[in-house]
Amino acid sequence: MTHPAPVPPFQIRALNADPDTLNQLCTLIIQTVANGESVSFMHPLAPADAEAFWAGSLAAAHRGERVVLGAWQAEQLIGTVTLLLDFPPNQPHRAEIAKMMTRLGHRGKGIATALLREAEGLAGQRGRTLLVLDTATDGGAAGLYEKLGYTLAGEIPDFALKPHGGLTGTLLYWKRLEQV
Ligand SMILES: CC(C)(COP(=O)(O)OP(=O)(O)OC[C@H]1O[C@@H](n2cnc3c(N)ncnc32)[C@H](O)[C@@H]1OP(=O)(O)O)[C@@H](O)C(=O)NCCC(=O)NCCS
8 A cells, every 4th residue: 555755844934025035935926827827917927026016915914914924845935825914994803815825846735724724823813703715716726725614605707817818717715713
């Protein structure tokens, strides 16, 4: 009987805007987009546009409006997810999951699951009790979210362009968190 190869250890931590982290985040999102996966951008994603996006995101994290988490294996960033916290005054209990990506070659090893669980824990610590997210109908990660207990609210057809062109719908998911 064959056993799955053991997963080398990885650490998850909140990311800051240091040059190496920024550079690795840019590589990750450029590769993800080139692979045809929907994370808001079209292929080819110019390095300057990737950098502008992540610099803005990490600046928002510095202001406490979001948390950008990274999974590290030694010095390599192998995955990321963002927890959005900046919502209107009538939604203080809500947070959103965004920009979930695992580096190609490191997929299927529980990296995204660990990142998502960490993000859920942080959301709970901040008193957030309702999480929402969306994922592309075509090539998105619905299976991952359903495995982790997210409920499908519905689908919006023809919501966005895929990185290499052609429209895809989006699937909207939600999950209630236990109050901590
Ligand atoms: C989606 C993504 C982050 C998953 O990363 P990962 O680290 O491989 O995920 P995990 O190893 O934690 O997967 C956990 C489970 O979810 C399932 N899953 C993972 N990705 C999936 C996908 N794209 N579609 C359906 N199910 C998926 C797996 O089957 C796995 O179940 P198993 O343990 O029974 O095999 C990765 O495929 C990715 O970076 N995709 C491109 C970017 C993207 O589409 N992000 C989602 C934007 S909303």
